[in-house]
Amino acid sequence: xxxxxxxxxxxxxxxxVTPPFxxxxxxxxxxxxxxxxxxxxxxxxxxxxxxxxxxxxxxxLDGEVYQVLLGRSLKVSAIVTVITVxxxxxxxxxxxxxxxxxxKSLWLFLITIxxxxxxxxxxxLWKVIxxxxxxxxxxxxxxxxxxxxxxxxxxxxxxxxxTLAHAFAPFAILPIFVALEKIDRSLLEAAQDLGENRVTTxxxxxxxxxxxGLMAAILIVFIPTIGDYVTPELMGGSGGKLIANMIQxxxxxxxxxxxxxxxxxxxxxxxxxxxxxxIFLNRxxxxx
Amino acid sequence: xxxxxxxxxxxxxxxxxxxxxxxxxxxxxxxIAFPLQGFTTQWFEELxxxxxxxxxxxxxxxxxxxxxxxxxxxxxxxxxxxxxxxFPGKGGIIGFIMLPLVLPEIIVAVSLLVMLRQVLDMxxxxxxxxxxxxxxxxxxxxxxxxxxxxxxxxxMEEAAMDLGENRWSAxxxxxxxxxxxxxxxxxxxxxxxxxxEFIIAFFLTGANPTMPVYIWGLLxxxxxxxxxxxxxxxxxxxxxxxxxxxxxxxxxxxxxAGVEDPGGFI
Numbered sequence: 001x002x003x004x005x006x007x008x009x010x011x012x013x014x015x016x017v018t019p020p021f022x023x024x025x026x027x028x029x030x031x032x033x034x035x036x037x038x039x040x041x042x043x044x045x046x047x048x049x050x051x052x053x054x055x056x057x058x059x060x061l062d063g064e065v066y067q068v069l070l071g072r073s074l075k076v077s078a079i080v081t082v083i084t085v086x087x088x089x090x091x092x093x094x095x096x097x098x099x100x101x102x103x104k105s106l107w108l109f110l111i112t113i114x115x116x117x118x119x120x121x122x123x124x125l126w127k128v129i130x131x132x133x134x135x136x137x138x139x140x141x142x143x144x145x146x147x148x149x150x151x152x153x154x155x156x157x158x159x160x161x162x163t164l165a166h167a168f169a170p171f172a173i174l175p176i177f178v179a180l181e182k183i184d185r186s187l188l189e190a191a192q193d194l195g196e197n198r199v200t201t202x203x204x205x206x207x208x209x210x211x212x213g214l215m216a217a218i219l220i221v222f223i224p225t226i227g228d229y230v231t232p233e234l235m236g237g238s239g240g241k242l243i244a245n246m247i248q249x250x251x252x253x254x255x256x257x258x259x260x261x262x263x264x265x266x267x268x269x270x271x272x273x274x275x276x277x278x279i280f281l282n283r284x285x286x287x288x
Numbered sequence: 289x290x291x292x293x294x295x296x297x298x299x300x301x302x303x304x305x306x307x308x309x310x311x312x313x314x315x316x317x318x319x320i321a322f323p324l325q326g327f328t329t330q331w332f333e334e335l336x337x338x339x340x341x342x343x344x345x346x347x348x349x350x351x352x353x354x355x356x357x358x359x360x361x362x363x364x365x366x367x368x369x370x371x372x373x374x375f376p377g378k379g380g381i382i383g384f385i386m387l388p389l390v391l392p393e394i395i396v397a398v399s400l401l402v403m404l405r406q407v408l409d410m411x412x413x414x415x416x417x418x419x420x421x422x423x424x425x426x427x428x429x430x431x432x433x434x435x436x437x438x439x440x441x442x443x444m445e446e447a448a449m450d451l452g453e454n455r456w457s458a459x460x461x462x463x464x465x466x467x468x469x470x471x472x473x474x475x476x477x478x479x480x481x482x483x484x485e486f487i488i489a490f491f492l493t494g495a496n497p498t499m500p501v502y503i504w505g506l507l508x509x510x511x512x513x514x515x516x517x518x519x520x521x522x523x524x525x526x527x528x529x530x531x532x533x534x535x536x537x538x539x540x541x542x543x544x545a546g547v548e549d550p551g552g553f554i
Contacts, residue, residue, distance in 0.1 A: 008373075016369040017382065023423070028423060032399050034406075090298075120507070121309070121516065122305055125305035125520075227391075
């Protein structure tokens with residue numbers, strides 16, 4: 001029957017969602033498939049030959065530098081996630097429970113604005129703040145609190161962590177805020193009627209109920225930070241480089257796409273496994 | 289009260305780097321450090337006379353405009369389908385369309401590079417960046433447009449069709465005006481994302497750099513840093529204007545649909 005697909009609402013839904021789905025398949029699923037295939041191929045001079053090899057994965061297992069970089073990446077991502085989420089929770093709580101309804105979107109707007117301003121420029125500005133002659137050092141020198149510039153805050157893993165924690169702040173706040181907004185306020189009153197004080201109400205009612213948002217915040221910070229090469233490149237110095245820098249170097253400078261592809265896949269697998277483990281460990285809080 | 293103090297300190301932390309931009313953009317010294325030297329507009333004048341920058345800005349705007357259009361179209365289809373009847377696998381399909389939101393950008397960048405260059409043997413150009421930026425911005429468009437489509441009362445479309453409109457004219461005359469603020473908001477957000485995006489653009493630009501790729505090049509030359517600060521000041525001002533407009537239209541859309549503001553872009 002002509003137009004049969006469109007005669008039911010279900011058919012029309014399928015028809016509507018098909019173009020964006022095909023687009024995502026072509027530009028996401030297909031490239032991901034290509035890169036997996038590529039990681040098993042061989043580099044031969046400037047070309048890549050389609051012969052199956054495990055050489056690229058062996059290079060990772062033999063190459064201590066790759067393992068150090070991946071380990072450091074995972075550590076930095078984990079620390080950034082913990083810091084960002086701990087700093088973000090009180091803000092989300094404040095906006096959800098203390099700010100009057102008509103002012104909430106203003107607060108959210110204020111928090112999201114810095115996130116939308118040029119990422120490169122923002123990272124560079126942290127260099128200005130933390131630098132040898134930077135705002136913090138020259139400020140502290142002028143007040144007389146220090147005699148010579150602090151060096152531990154620039155060109156190290158620390159400066160990478162500070163910069164990333166700043167960059168991902170709104171990512172952590174928004175999911176926690178959404179989860180807190182969903183909490184039925186009468187549950188909190190009930191807890192207090194039943195003799196809980198404010199601290200135990202928070203620990204036994206609010207916090208468990210906000211776990212889905214907390215979990216979303218953790219994942220949405222942890223996963224993308226592993227893929228950032230701008231911050232470690234500008235802020236990390238020689239000791240603060242991460243796995244993403246190595247992937248970028250393999251692709252754009254050393255022209256070794258298969259090894260770069262294998263490193264990208266290993267990094268991605270690690271992040272996915274850790275995320276799944278986190279979800280699994282917290283599964284009893286996530287059933288809502 | 290302690291919570292409010294903390295919130296204000298947190299906002300200061302969020303805005304601290306941005307506040308420095310205009311300070312150094314007008315500072316009469318090539319070194320970005322305190323103490324300040326004096327007032328100058330020299331760095332803005334240098335922006336005005338750098339033709340390579342103008343080309344990069346032109347590229348970026350071209351890419352951002354097309355990204356805004358494409359991702360909003362894909363976002364409308366997805367959000368509309370999301371608000372309609374369920375079918376088996378619908379959640380998975382929409383989840384897959386939203387996936388770029390959480391994927392590390394470098395993974396998207398290298399996998400697209402491999403497919404375009406090695407598999408399809410295509411040349412990199414503005415169009416490869418547009419294709420990638422559309423993929424990355426579509427989830428944001430969906431998130432914004434979900435709000436617009438889900439708050440629609442299905443009775444309005446039914447009423448229009450009872451009064452003799454067909455499905456397309458009912459959409460054009462009734463639904464489209466109602467979701468228009470969401471559409472504008474989505475286009476502004478996608479435009480802003482594309483204009484700022486560096487990680488993917490760095491991998492996929494052809495011979496003509498986008499503006500962030502051009503800025504990346506400038507960062508290697510210490511003498512150029514004040515110019516970067518001047519450019520950054522303009523970009524931040526522009527972003528704030530665009531975002532305020534997006535927020536205005538998003539709220540107007542919600543008011544028009546008669547729902548209370550759930551707050552926030554995402």
